[in-house]
Amino acid sequence: MNRHAVREVRRQVRESGAAGFVAVVLVAVASAWGGALWTARAWVETELLASDRPATVVAVARGPAEAAALREAIRQRAPATGVSALSPRKVQEELANWFPELATVLLTLDERSFPPILEMEVSASEEAAIVPWLQARPEVTLVESSRAWQARLQRTISEILVAGLGLAVALLIGCGVVVLLVVRLLVLAHADEIAIMRLIGAHERDIRRPYLLCGSVLGATGGVLGALVLAGLWVLFRAVLPTLAVSGWTYGALPVGGALAGAAGASIGLASLPSEP
């Protein structure tokens, strides 16, 4: 890129004025939003939904005798599986702790009203086998697995992420449209220059490049601001979520994404240019 192009880009950016500022702010908001969502997704997947984590399986037995038989059956099936049992009394106390407003009622009930529960930690592969096995057992009334809850949580989070990223993309498209309008305004303001540039032998690329770069610069600036906002959010949330981390890739992608959105908007804005006088 020659000095002329550099000077022209600087001038176009300066002349884009308030409209250019709006474009930069929009890109910053869109990219910060997208980056935050992406970071949240990565954190949730690593911290909450890691597929290699052991799963907790809980089986509710029909009674104490069935619980003992079930424990023995589990020991025979998989001797290495650690099983902890919660007696009806313990279940009663746990429920009273969880629901203090119902504690009085719960604690007046006969402890035999509460079923014994067996809780075990199993590997991800073992979980897939043991859950149907437990469900088929006559001693068991209910089986719950943390993995099933994880799957539900993952589905919900995926839906939220898709909606959020959709919003980020919509915002980025909006940014592209704003940059398009900014570039169109610049082209209209410089129509005489463009016509004269053609006349004195400027190549098409010489004419378009400053506008395209102006769009990219506005987008990239917005992306950099978005990355700074994201870094600020990370500092804020780090105290609450110490394992939260923003990847360097995310920081790098925001200015690039902004620049691409700006360039795309600018290239549409340059679809038709004034011809020579």
Added chain:
Amino acid sequence: MITLEGITKSYNGRPALRGITTTVDRGEFVYLTGPSGAGKSTFLRLVYRAELPDSGAIVVNGRDLTTMRRRDVAEFRRRLGVVFQDFKLLRRRTVAENVTFVLSLLNFPDREQQRRAYLVLKQMGLQHRMSAYPEELSGGEQQRVAIARALVLQPDLVLADEPSGNLDPERSHELMELLKTINYQGTTVVVATHDRMLIEAHPARTLFLEHGRVVKDAWVAAP
């Protein structure tokens, strides 16, 4: 320098040029004259390749414009200087910037840009107005800046479309003297004008256009 062979051009079915055949030799000074709508501007637009003819061939500086690829047009125009009635200066740029614009586009070093701008503006008598903006100049000065811009790349051919149209008679004569000087220095000059008195005051070969045809090709002498 310029060869037109059977050139026709129409706009929305209305003919602007009808079978023009003529040549302009290197170093010549030629007027195009005729009433409004005779085809003078169309003639020039074809020569600087702003338009393509409907039929016929145009060769300028050895280049066939009808077959020229779009990307070669820019290079071709760098060997031309074009001057307009309304000057077409860049309003937001100073006189020097208007003149160096083409040089900066071609990535000339800054010092060379300034040197060339100074020399060409000095030739136009405007070296003291280099930092002025076009609106601060008189019509005659603006036209001289436009000529300086046209000359800064030392073109082989200068085309002027009604260059004196916005100037008073005195400035018009000064302008023609300037164009004549440029011509004496070896540049081919083609001037489109409907000002018969100007032609008579600065005699040269004249192509008379009417209804898109060359009706007379003659040397106009002073009355």
